[in-house]
Amino acid sequence: MKEIVILGAGYAGLRALHYLQAAKGDFHITLVDRNDYHYEATDLHEVAAGTQPKEKITYPIRDVVKDSVTTFVQATVEKIDRESQKIELENGNEISYDYLVVSLGFRSESFGIPGVEENALEMVDVPSAEKVYQHIVSQMKDYAKTKKAADLKIVVCGAGFTGIELLGALSDKRAAFAKIAGVDQERIELFCVEAVTRLLPMFDEKLADYGITSLRNWGVKFLTGKPIKAIKPGIVVYQNDKDTGATRELLANTIIWTTGVSGSHVMDVSNFSQKRGRVMVKGNLTDPDYSNVYIVGDVSAVMNKENNRPYPTTAQIALRMGEYAAKNILANLNGEKMDEFTFKSLGSVASIGNTHAFGVVGNSSVKGFPASFLKKIIMDRSLFETGGVKEVLSKGRFDLYH
Ligand code: NAD
Numbered sequence: 001m002k003e004i005v006i007l008g009a010g011y012a013g014l015r016a017l018h019y020l021q022a023a024k025g026d027f028h029i030t031l032v033d034r035n036d037y038h039y040e041a042t043d044l045h046e047v048a049a050g051t052q053p054k055e056k057i058t059y060p061i062r063d064v065v066k067d068s069v070t071t072f073v074q075a076t077v078e079k080i081d082r083e084s085q086k087i088e089l090e091n092g093n094e095i096s097y098d099y100l101v102v103s104l105g106f107r108s109e110s111f112g113i114p115g116v117e118e119n120a121l122e123m124v125d126v127p128s129a130e131k132v133y134q135h136i137v138s139q140m141k142d143y144a145k146t147k148k149a150a151d152l153k154i155v156v157c158g159a160g161f162t163g164i165e166l167l168g169a170l171s172d173k174r175a176a177f178a179k180i181a182g183v184d185q186e187r188i189e190l191f192c193v194e195a196v197t198r199l200l201p202m203f204d205e206k207l208a209d210y211g212i213t214s215l216r217n218w219g220v221k222f223l224t225g226k227p228i229k230a231i232k233p234g235i236v237v238y239q240n241d242k243d244t245g246a247t248r249e250l251l252a253n254t255i256i257w258t259t260g261v262s263g264s265h266v267m268d269v270s271n272f273s274q275k276r277g278r279v280m281v282k283g284n285l286t287d288p289d290y291s292n293v294y295i296v297g298d299v300s301a302v303m304n305k306e307n308n309r310p311y312p313t314t315a316q317i318a319l320r321m322g323e324y325a326a327k328n329i330l331a332n333l334n335g336e337k338m339d340e341f342t343f344k345s346l347g348s349v350a351s352i353g354n355t356h357a358f359g360v361v362g363n364s365s366v367k368g369f370p371a372s373f374l375k376k377i378i379m380d381r382s383l384f385e386t387g388g389v390k391e392v393l394s395k396g397r398f399d400l401y402h
Pocket of ligand 1: 229
């Protein structure tokens with residue numbers, strides 16, 4: 001009997017599990033994750049802003065594990081030894097595999113900027129997202145006692161997809177934060193410091209402008225073309241003048257770091273040929289050096305032959321990669337061959353708060369409330385693709401139960 005090991009129960013890992021469990025064959029699956037729950041990584045900003053509780057973006061991994069074919073191991077992966085086909089776990093145990101699906105996800109990227117790890121909050125998993133919310137609430141409570149203006153200031157570092165969605169959710173919560181602090185809503189200041197001037201380059205300028213202008217109208221202050229040079233306790237240091245290099249400081253007691261992500265550090269520790277934790281995989285999503293190792297999701301870089309650039313990492317491509325890896329393993333077990341992985345994006349939509357969104361679906365631009373509706377459909381679809389009907393009914397965004 002062949003042993004298939006899946007590392008990570010994110011979008012890619014659970015999608016692979018779903019396909020493998022639905023097939024018949026002489027194999028057993030082991031799924032490894034450090035948590036006993038799956039979380040919707042695209043919704044972390046909602047937990048960070050406090051617009052959703054963690055229960056709404058998580059479900060138990062056991063819900064999707066078929067005990068007859070799969071063993072779930074809750075443990076942290078320390079290292080992958082591809083030569084001896086073994087996984088080393090932090091608890092000292094080892095797991096052997098014939099086929100491996102590496103789907104260990106992302107971590108926050110500091111780009112070596114001083115003080116980021118010590119002085120900024122990251123938003124990479126459920127505990128770190130909850131920490132952001134608890135931190136904001138505690139600053140609001142502090143203000144009620146100390147009246148320090150910096151307690152009312154929140155800075156989001158980086159205006160990528162994550163930063164923009166977080167700013168939207170934070171805007172929705174301004175009134176609630178103001179109530180805790182005992183001030184008018186306008187006193188809660190939301191800033192975004194961003195290195196480049198042309199924001200959201202994945203969208204055309206008009207659409208990107210719509211999103212940014214909406215946030216501006218809700219009171220978000222954008223400092224664009226201002227690369228962050230350091231984070232000190234309660235201070236964002238950014239370059240204010242690109243010719244002289246002169247810097248300025250923005251004082252705020254909540255600083256959230258969303259300037260991009262890299263793949264899991266396990267890729268680095270395990271000596272994969274990787275860049276920022278991402279391995280440039282072959283056309284069938286396998287490791288260039290080991291044909292039984294599939295690398296999918298945020299730890300994987302797969303070339304888009306249309307523009308000769310790797311596809312951006314998104315939940316959508318992670319789901320498709322997980323599905324492809326599973327189908328390819330099954331084909332391999334049956335002595336069949338598969339075509340190379342191809343991906344056609346269905347589009348992407350950024351939410352800005354609960355009732356607004358903007359983006360591209362198919363070839364059309366969408367914005368406003370209809371886009372928000374579409375975004376909820378997209379969220380429910382990814383929930384359905386990893387979790388199934390049960391999770392959509394209990395966690396889906398249209399509150400079918402109520
Ligand atoms: P990103 O790389 O897309 O954006 C990071 C932003 O931070 C960029 O605008 C960059 O210019 C800025 N930045 C980098 N260094 C900086 C510095 N020193 N000072 C100031 N600004 C700086 O990262 P992300 O937003 O975390 O997204 C990661 C990936 O996940 C992307 O591929 C994104 O498309 C995807 N994502 C998709 C969705 C969705 O589809 N709904 C949601 C979230 C993330």
